[in-house]
Amino acid sequence: MSQAISVEKVSKKFVLGALQRDTMLRERLISMLRAPFRGRSASPNVLWALRDVSFRVDAGEVVGIIGRNGAGKSTLLKVLSNITYPTSGEVHVSGRVASLLEVGTGFHEELTGRENIYLNGSILGMKHGEVAAKLDSIVEFAGVAQFLDTPIKRYSTGMRLRLGFAVAAHLDPDLLIVDEVLAVGDAGFQRKCLNAMDGLRSGGRTVLFVSHNMAAVENLCSRCIWIDAGHVVKDGAPREVIEAYMNTFANARDGMADLRSAKDRRGSGEIRYTGVEYLTTSSEPLQVVRSGDAFVIRFHYHANSPIAFPSFGFRLYTEFGTLVTDTSTWHHAIDIPLVPPGDGYIDLQIDFLNLLPAHYYFSLWITGAASPVHDNIEHCAQLEVALANVYSSGRMLDSRSGIVFFPQRWKVSEPVLAGASAKIEEA
Amino acid sequence: MNSQWFTDFWRYRELLYFLAWRDVKVRYKQAALGASWAVIQPLLTMVIFTLFFGRLARVPSDGIPYPLFSFCALVPWTYFSSTLSQAGNSLVGNSSLITKVYFPRALLPAASVLSGLVDFLMGAVFLALMMIYYHVKPGWSFFLVPFFLGGMILLAFSVSMILAAMNVRYRDVKYALPFLIQIWLFVTPIIYPIAFLTPKMKRFLAFNPMAGFLEGFRSSLFNTGHMDWRLVGTSVIITIFLLITGATYFRRTERSFADIV
16 A cells, blocks of 8 residues: 655754744844844743654555644644644655645635635645536535625635535545544534545545544544654554543542643633542442442532632533533522632532443533633543443443433333243244 | 745646735725726826926926826836735735645745736826827837836845745834835836936946836836936846845745744
8 A cells, every 4th residue: 555644753843932032123133233143042942842753644544633732733734734844854745635724724704705715725726627617516515505706704604614614625635634623613514524534535535634523533533643742642543542542631530530730721720620529429439430320529629719600510521522411500500609719619419320331521610700711621530430230130231332321111012022922832 | 945946836826826816806805996096096196296396396307298207107116015015914914824724935925926917007007098198109119118027027026025034034024114115216216217316326226126127117118218228237137136035035934934924
């Protein structure tokens, strides 16, 4: 099989701080006048977005790239797309490359849908004749036929996305590089994107895509690369790589998950989650959580100052990134007038856990009344629902049976049962 | 500089056309007066110049009516100056393209150079009408006009590459640019004929390649009979030098555009 991509010991350095200082010609001239023989002082603030990254991709492979925000995924895609250049190392990419780092790159508000299709197509590397030949199909895919001659400043966000993706979907490249386009748009749009990528895959094209949607990576990719802090951490079968990656989010499986040193945190920080604890309904520490259990999740927090009307909430995800539920005190219309400074906790009592055994992950958030987000941590704590005798049938169920279950009873009609017993008697 | 740079530029020529086309479309869509701006701007400047320099200061005009004399230079000058200010911002203004797609970066200043020609063409049509009005016939030297225009376009491209690339690195280029253009206007024989100057000043002016191209453009259009070939030659040499310098500087800096723009 021929090679589509070869990346050899690629590193990319960003010098922070130096840019701000030197962006004015005036200052540069002044500093040259002051000390004409001194070179630019070396900046100590160096960020290695990529460090000694090497891998090869064969033609026809579909490779997912996963990792935390700021791990270097986007920089890698930009290096592969020739947009930015590595500080050291070699990159070879063969065949016609299409990079989709953003949907609708180069769209101009004042131009009509039709004009933007031609412009965007040309920017993505299509010939004029090619766009003309595919115009009808692009318009149909985007579903904007009625508004084709309307300036896109009148388009809704959704229409713009569809138009942008429609053009990109008609690119027909040998190698498609996609960055997180699945993060935007509604479910219908996302499904369309995935279908289009699946089409490329079955057409034998090489696809490289960055996503936080683990289910998409698992379903679409033949291979997965996990990048962290500019390094390739793991490269292999999607299921294994994703599992290894997700495991790093929750290192405290039992007792209490400590969140005080959690990374990737957003928000004002005035009030922060400090830990998650599982308790029995009588407030004893809970060792194992099983399907159907009643138990308490205790969220510990620390407030720096009095916080008025906060909402505490969380989203629960499967290990493949599917959202299971999103709930909060706000959803229950619970008003908390004031949280005093210091440590505290809030309990969520669950009367009947109807999740099937698997690993689940919390994304926690606290918002304020007027001010936006106080705290937001993605994938920070793990809820492990242990293998269980879910339907009291003696059969142990696990994640292969799905995500949820609910109280249920199968009824087999009398004639069938009667017929069966007759058969048995005959035999 | 290697041949890859030029072949890439050629391979992406269709995008160059589209970027220029976008510039033109957007410019006329947003303006209430649309395409007429291309004529209004040099026209009003001409009226002011005629009043102050032609009537009050009695600046000589090579035996051509002063309005025609100044307008003839203002049409290419307007092209040149607006191209520089457009192209100077072309990289910074298209940062979303630069950070998201690969294409030869020089296409962006080149597109500004190209799209300005539409305005220039409209100004030229108006210039032709004015020549009819003043009964000024072009002479045999008319066939030299494309040569001077070509020189000016090449000069615009060379300077544009330098300004655009510098603007990415040093954001105050944006503030220096209008000032540069204003000074450039006065050291170019637009308001006055080059014969108006003392020999010493003339020698100094020769360092401005626009002087040779505009003076040549005017002389060949009106067939004034005195073409200063030494001045024109100097302009051509300086333009070639600027083109090589500009392309080299651009080529050297373009790899970092996406990281700092």
